[in-house]
Amino acid sequence: MTVLRLLWRNRALIEVLVRRELDARYRASALGFFWSLLNPLLLLAVYAVVFTYIFSPRFPGADPYPLFLFSGLLPWLFFSGAVLDGSATLVDNGPLLAKVMCPPEIFPAVTVLSHLVHHLLALPVLLLAMVASAVLKLHPTPWTFPLVMVALIPWILVTGGAVFAVSALSVHYRDTRDLIGHLLNLLFFSSPIIYSLEGLQVPIVLHRILALNPLASLVVVYRDVVFAGTVSSPQTWLTAFAVGVIAWWLGARIFASFRETLVEAV
């Protein structure tokens, strides 16, 4: 909560820093901001071809598979992209931290927000794809799509918490960055992104373990509203929000415990 208040107080600064981040990314590229739309579109095109013609996995309720995959992958890309950048954000801004007295919290926040902006820019592509496939009768229209804004909240909380933790840890332990890549990989395959838990043909023990993955509920909640056109059970929603809040709290806690020594270690 104190973190939120601090971020709110520095919102003007965070705003210009996010804008800088976005500006800098597309500076000197001909298409500029269109890349935010184009990237997911191209990704979707590749998936559509690969998973329709080359091999087409079958999961109940996962038809058409490219769209199923895409709707699970989008929030994951937001999360993993922010976490990967988060491991470098404080180190990269080290000269600034050593020069100006500004709360270090703003840098992880900027990372999360700039990735959130990219994610929001990708949503129209997702909506368009859904509408198109509904028109082609491949798939019922997901009327619940606007609820994606609510489903994003636990994602933002989890991503925020993870980025806080990772950014502070990677200042003190430079091995964090290498570790993060592998942890993300593990998390990716244990989350129901490329498969759905219901249709999984695995030993019951493994199924149980996979169901324990904290991100599972977030993936399900998100994909239900944008792809399946249903709203998940209250229990799943509650789990997703609980995971979000706990992750945020834990991340903020870790950050706070390293805060004092950040400048010296950077």
Added chain:
Amino acid sequence: MKGSIRFVDVRKVFRWRGVGTRHETIKGAFFHRAPRRQSLTAQEHVALDGVDLEVAPGEAVAIIGPNGSGKSTLLKLTGGILKPTAGSVEVEGRVTALIELGAGFHPEISGRENVVINGMLLGLERREIEERMQEIVDFADIGSFIDQPVKIYSSGMYVRLGFAVAVAADPDVLLIDEVLAVGDEAFTRRCLDRLARMRQRGVTMVLVSHDLDLVTSFADRALYLASGRVVAQGPADAVVARYRSDAVGAKDAAAEERRTSETESDRRWGNGDVEILGVELLVGDKPLRMVPSGGPCTVRIRYAVHRKVEDFVFGIAWHRADGTQVSGHNTDLGGLVPRRLAADGEVCCVYDSLQLAPGEYLVDVAVHARNGLAYDYWCDALEVRVTSEIDWPGVWSPPHRWLSDGPEWE
């Protein structure tokens, strides 16, 4: 009070977390609950120990000392960038640090956007920055480059823009870490002039520098640090002299002292009926050694009367170190007719606008009889540094402008 700084028994210890000091468990690392952490082979470095410092608003204090004595740490503690391990640091008002100029400029975006971001980091509102943008661009002297990405800037432009933003932040306390050493001569001169003007406005300054001449002309007081401890603290001249003698070695210093005391008698004479106790340059009510060209200042002469006199003249002569005479004036020429000089006191010569070209000046001060008999004649009683944005040649830099009809100009 805004602009004051107070260090009480400050200690700063840096710890390196080596491989041997890893937290035993993730949990321990997260929750600060691992007492055994301290007992491990942590490497410690005491950067500052038992430092007390009090700086009044508007004062300029220089921190001197050999490399690694803790000067920059002290500056960073003042800026709130580091926290003391023990003791307390209190700083009132907005602090701006001139450390690593241009730090935080993003290479891909334009100078203008970087100025906005840097300014906001320094605590300005966006609106305030927009208002000062022209001033910043002018001072940085980078013209249309302001709208180009910072990555194509020369290192000089980079530093100039960094300096311009930092001083535009209008701080109550300004921290200066050797930044004047980075630019070319013209830039250094402009910076110095700007800093002199800020001093006049009453900005508190803490300066770290190895340039001891700058320290004596710039600072009221100095703090001499060695290995994190305060060796001496007091008037800049005295502390610098102490540091110099420590640096040269005690023996050479003694020789130096003898030499200066010999020249002392060549530079001062008189029968002693009236004694000049001290000469100060006042800029905005504060004794300084530095004055911006064209700015107001006052030379104050404090004297003691050992024998009553009825015939007396106070005089001041300005000249350059190479002997070039600049100006001389005295109370007689100023139309003051002496009647009696019986008690100690002071005499001030007020300059509404000191129109001297930038550079070092020496001031002779004397009190003598009208026939020239010296009571106390003191050569080079005062050293003054005049600063200006432009390095005018010569000794006189009057305000002026050019008018012309015939020639065509760009």
